[in-house]
Each structure stands twice: as C-alpha cells, then as structure tokens.
Amino acid sequence: MRIGCPKEIKTHEYRVGLTPESAAELIAHGHEVLIEAGAGLGIGADDAAYQAVGAQITDVDTLFARAETIVKVKEPQAVERARLRAGQTLYTYLHLAPDPDQTRDLMASGATCIAYETVTAPGGGLPLLRPMSQVAGRMAIQAGAHALEKAQGGRGMLLGGVPGVAPAKVIVIGGGVVGRNAAQMAVGMGADVTVLDRSHDVLEDIDRQFNGRVRTVYSTATALAELTRTADLVIGAVLIPGAAAPKLISRTMLADMLPGAVMVDVAIDQGGCFETSRPTTHADPIYEVDGIIHYCVANMPGGVARTSTYALNNATLPHLLRIADKGVKAALEADPHLRAGLNVAGGRITCAPVADAQGLDWITPEEVLAHLDTAAPAAA
Template identity: 70%
Template sequence: MIVGCPREIKNHEYRVGLTPESARELVAHGHEVLIETQAGAGIDASDAEYSDAGATIVGTAAEVFARAEMVVKVKEPQPDERKMLREGQILYTYLHLAPDPDQTRDLIASGATCIAYETVTGPGGGLPLLKPMSQVAGRMSVQAGASALEKAHGGRGVLLGGVPGVAPGKVAVIGGGVVGFNAAQMAVGLGADVTILDRSPEVLEKLGHYFEARAKTRFSNNANLAECVADADLVIGAVLVPGAAAPKLVTRAMLATMKQGAVMVDVAIDQGGCFETSHATTHDDPIYTVDGIVHYCVANMPGGVARTSTYALNNVTLPHALRIADLGWKEALARDPHLANGLNVWNHQVTHKAVARDLGLDYTAAETALAA
C-alpha cells in the first residue's frame, strides 16, 4: 500500500502522523511511504531521517494526497486538505466530527473511508488511541491554567501551590477519566488544593485510593458542581462522551458565582467543549474573558509539546496503521471489532452512531460497510 503523511497545517500544530521510526516499520512491511518535505520539522525529524528510513520525500501535500492510498495525519483535515481527498482513499487521523458539521459534510462528499483515532476502542475498555493525548492534555491543562492565573494574563494573581503562610490555589477538575486524573496529578504535584468531580462511584473510589488525602473527590451532581466551580481559582473541564459532543456542564449563569479572574481550561473543546461559554482558540491567541472569567480553549493543546506527543501517539497508532496497510482496511476492521469502532465515514455515509445522532444525519452501521 502507498501510505502518505502530509505536514500538519492547523495553527501551531507541530506534531506529525508518522515518525521516521514508524515510516521504517511500514517500509519493512513492504509498503511505500510518502512524506511531505519538512513534515517532521516540528519534532526535529529531518527529511534525511525519513529518507534513511526508506520513505520518499515529496514536495507538496497535493502530491501526498494524489498518490497515497492511505493518508496518516494527526489533526482533522483542514478545508484545503478535505478538497484533496478522493473516493475510496483511507484517512486515518483524529476527526472529532460531532461538533464539526462542515468537516463531516466534506468527508461524506469525498467518498473517503475515514477512521478516527478517538473512537477506536480497546479490549479492556477505554480509548487507547486517545489516551496518550488525553494524558498530555490533562497535564498541560494545569500548566496552561497556572499561567493564565497570572495577573498579566488576566487571572486572579494566584500561585497554585501557594507559599508558606499563604493558602494554595483551589482547583476543580470536572471528570475523573484520563484527562482528569492527569490534571489532578499535576495540580497535586504543584501543591494545589484539588477537588475531582465524577459521576461514577467506581472512578471516585479509584481516585480516592490513589490520591488519599492529597485530593478530595465529590460526586458530580448539580449542587456539588456549582459549589466547586464557585470556590475554584482554576476549573479544568475534562469530560468525554466517546464520539459525541461534550455536555455543557458549566453554564454562563454559573460564571457570575465565580471569583473574578478565575480560570477555566476546557480540555473537551475538541468535542465542542463542556462549558457553555467555550469556543475553540489557538496557540496564537489562547485565552479570552467572559464576565471576568478567563477561558483557555486551545483545540490542539498537545501540539505545543509536539515531540513528546508525536512519539506517544505513534506508539498506539502505528500497530493499527500496519494492519490496515497489510490487510486492507476492510479485512483489518473485520478482524478487529475495536478498530472497526473507529470507522466514522464510509462511502458517503456516517458510520458512527453518536456522530450521526449529534449532527442529525442518517446512520449506517460499520457492519454494513464491512459486508459490502
């Protein structure tokens, strides 16, 4: 199979779909790998390293899309990239379609077979291709929030860890999954006063055992959520409904109860955000203020630490890429129902139930695609 990897063009997106090591693995399996020139520059991977791995360097993204049977990326294809997709071509990347009707419409029109990292499941449950980026984003959310809390950035002027004689900042983490757990780890490590909210008793029990007295846990009902948000200096939104738009848990009315200059970091922004006042921002212009509350809603946070993120991502995406290239997408998905859960668009149809439901589109089961 001809596998292509273009340079990412989303604002300040420095990750790359294939590392030189991943390219070498694909070549060793007998596949041809096309890499757009400078695609790896953001992780300090030179064209020469890709060439040494057996890949072919091409001059433009247009050539990658024109020649590749499977395109491997990191972020969702941007409008110019979507125009280059073609009937039957495989697109393997993050998509986050539920809050993005324009992208969904373009992918349906393209006729491409689109496999989304974020909805591939694992044998033990969970979302293994999303997990490493959730770990990165969770940890970065506290760094970003701590910076935004500085007075020069519009924040309250609170140091999360405090100092002797001065109380630490209060952090509320909404959601105790991978993002929330990693955010809480970082906040606890800084010495903050941390509360984690979740609706699962099992998750709360695990968090309680792990953090013991270093972090508090609360059941996430409306009253507890409102109380914790009002009391917090930093609120981390870490809620995920696989494949679906994130629920709006923090309303605009709740902002009036918060401390002026408090910070909200919405890690769920890829799925539309879990704060009513959230809208996606970029690394160029990451924060804005609503009713005196600072919002940080960068949609590709892990792109800021591109080298760590790229290698962590390739660790989990490459095995599936190899199977798709070795077997063809249909056989690879037929053999692995967890990978089949990643199929979001096929033959001009939406094949993920949550995406179809949230966007009001017709749904075609992945099994239909595999039987066709």
C-alpha cells in the same frame, strides 16, 4: 500499500502523523511511505531523517494523489478534505460531532475515515485517545497556572501557594484519563484539588491513587455550582466517546465565580463542556467572559509536539500496520475495536454519536463494509 503523511496545517500544530521510526516499521513490512517535505520539522525530524529509513519526500499534491492511506494527527482542514477521494483511507483524529462542515466534506469525498478517538480496546477505554488525553490533562494545569498570573488576566495566584499563603483551589470535572492526569499535576504543584465524577468506582480509584490528597465529590449540578464559586482554576475533562460534550457550566454560573478565575476546557475538540467555550489556538489561547479567563486551545498537545507525536505513534502504529498489511477492509472486518473507529465510509456516517449530534442518518460499520469498495486511487 502506499502511505502518505502530510504536514499538519492547523494553526500552531507541530505534531506529525509518522515519526521516522514509524516510517521505518512500515517500510520494513514492504510498504511505500510518502512524507510531505518539512512535515517532521516540528518534532526535530528533518527530511533527511525520513529519507535515511527509505521514505520518499514529496509535495502535498503528489502525496494526496498517490497515497492509498493518509495518516495525520488533526482533523483535515478544508483544503485537505477537498483532496480526498473514494478509495482512500484517512486515519487521524476527527472529532466530528461538533463539526458538520467536516462531516459533510468527508461524506462527499467517499473516503474511508477512521477516527483515532473512537477506536476501542479489548479491556475497555480509548487507546488512541489515551496518550493525548494524558498530555492534555497535564498541560491543562500548566496552562491554567500560567493563565492565573495577573499579567494574563488571572487572579494573580501561584498554584501551590507558599508557606503561610493558601494554594489555589483546582476543580477537575471528570475523573477519566484527562482528569486524573490533571489532578496528578495539580497535586504535584501543591494545589488544593477536588475531582468530580458520576462513577462511584472512578471516585474510589482516585481516592486510592492519591491516598486522600485529592477530594472526590459525586458530580451533581448543585455540587458543581457550589465548588466553582470558590474555585481558582476549573478543568473541564468530560468525554462522551464520539459525541458532543455536555455543557456543564452555564454563563449564568460565571457571575458567582471569583473574578480572574480560570477555566480550561479540554473537551473543546468535542464542542466544549462550558457554555461560553469557543475554540482558540496556541497563537491566541485565552479570552475573557464576564471576568472569567477561558483557555480553550483545540490542539493542546501540539504545544509539546515531540512528546505528543512519539506517544501518539506508539498507540497508532500497530493498527496502521494491520491496515497496511491486510488492506483497510479486511483489517476493519477482522478487528471490532478498530471497526469502532470507523466514522465515515462509502459516503455514510458509521458512528451513531456523530449522527445523533448532527441529526443525520447513520449505518453500522458492518453494513457499510459489506458493500465498501476500497480500491486504491490511481497513482499520479
């Protein structure tokens, strides 16, 4: 199979879909790898590093014209979506629920689109989302701590305080992978940490994990309102796989919060879990609403591109090898967990939460695969 990895073009996105090591694995399996010139520079991998393992360096037009499978990190931007065609496979993060424009373009392309964030695992969970959730959870505390500085508009607080001065109060909404990693970083920095979740099992696990150093609270609207009134830093870490994030903090609640408090919305890729959230970039990450500082960068792990890229490739490469070795249709038919990642195929939505979020019809992956033509595009 001919696999293409373009350079990411989203603002301040430095990750890359394939490391030189991943390219080498694909080539060892007998596949051809095309890398856009300069694609790996953000992780310190120059074109020579890819050429050394047998990859071909090319321009973006040639890459999209020749590749049977396109491997990326972030959702394709409009100019990239216009290059996709029927017979191609797109393997990347998509986060379609809050993005009808992208959904419409991918349906029109006829490409087979597999979203990292909805691929499942035999033991449960989302294994291709997990590494970036780990990174984002940890970064959320770094970013929040920086935003709390007075020069950034925050309350002027050190997260861990100092002897004789109380630490900052950190509220983490959601006890999943993002929330646990955020709590771990916040505890390590000496903050006063509370995690809210609606699963008793999750709350018990967190209590055991942190040996009582983290407060656990069953999440209700009342509990959330009470805790945010005195919070210095709020981390939104709620995920409903494939679906739009629920809006848990309304604008009216901001009036009761401490001036200069910081909210970090890690769920912004799925539309955000604060009513006042809107996507930002690493170039301009924060804004203020009613005296509350918002950090809503939609590609947080891109800020630590090398760590993130290698963590992501560790998770995505095994599935990519199966796609390349078997062909995408056979790979999807053989693996129900990879099949759960199929979001768009044959011009149809194949992920129910995406369809529900946008009020569109959908078809099961099994139905669309029965008639899917995955013939490769002609080489150019």
